[in-house]
């Protein structure tokens with residue numbers, strides 16, 4: 001089963017609650033929330049108080065993508081704000097294994113994200129602890145960028161590792177996903193699909209989410 005996770009980075013921040021209800025009612029699976037600190041990535045987005053507030057608008061899974069340096073400092077705060085899945089960047093953690101263990105100690109799902117230039121070998125010794133690996137298909141920091149094709153090869157290689165080791169962790173793909181490339185991404189082995197601009201920049205979000213599901217499945 002493919003899971004669709006619209007990224008609210010492309011939502012209208014002046015109407016965030018309503019936009020979240022719109023994608024909830026349109027049938028998305030997860031709400032993908034991009035947290036940026038202006039250090040790990042060259043942009044600042046939103047943080048704990050906003051997540052806590054919009055938690056009141058939906059019961060959908062909050063898939064929180066932390067693009068912040070040393071995220072261990074804030075795991076408890078994001079968990080308390082309502083995160084169901086917390087994904088950290090391998091490149092942002094000095095002690096990745098410790099951070100993954102910390103996330104799991106709160107009884108929520110743990111993901112690790114890899115930038116486009118980061119090899120999958122960096123998660124070799126933590127992958128068996130993970131619920132999800134997030135393959136970045138753009139350099140993180142902004143919505144609306146073009147998909148980097150080498151991500152397909154990485155997804156494929158990751159699927160081989162996961163199957164080869166008898167693991168069950170999800171592969172999420174994030175960045176530049178469109179109706180035109182989603183099939184190739186799923187064929188490569190991804191099962192959680194993030195899309196921001198391709199979902200929010202349209203007239204009928206419900207139709208667009210259905211179109212994504214049709215194209216993906």
Ligand SMILES: O=C(CO)[C@@H](O)[C@H](O)COP(=O)(O)O
Nearest residue numbers: 009140141143144176196197
């Ligand atoms: O994490 C990020 C960007 O760093 C993403 O989640 C973007 O928000 C995806 O936006 P699109 O590329 O789909 O417009």
Ligand SMILES: [Fe+2]
Nearest residue numbers: 007034065174
């Ligand atoms: Fe993201």
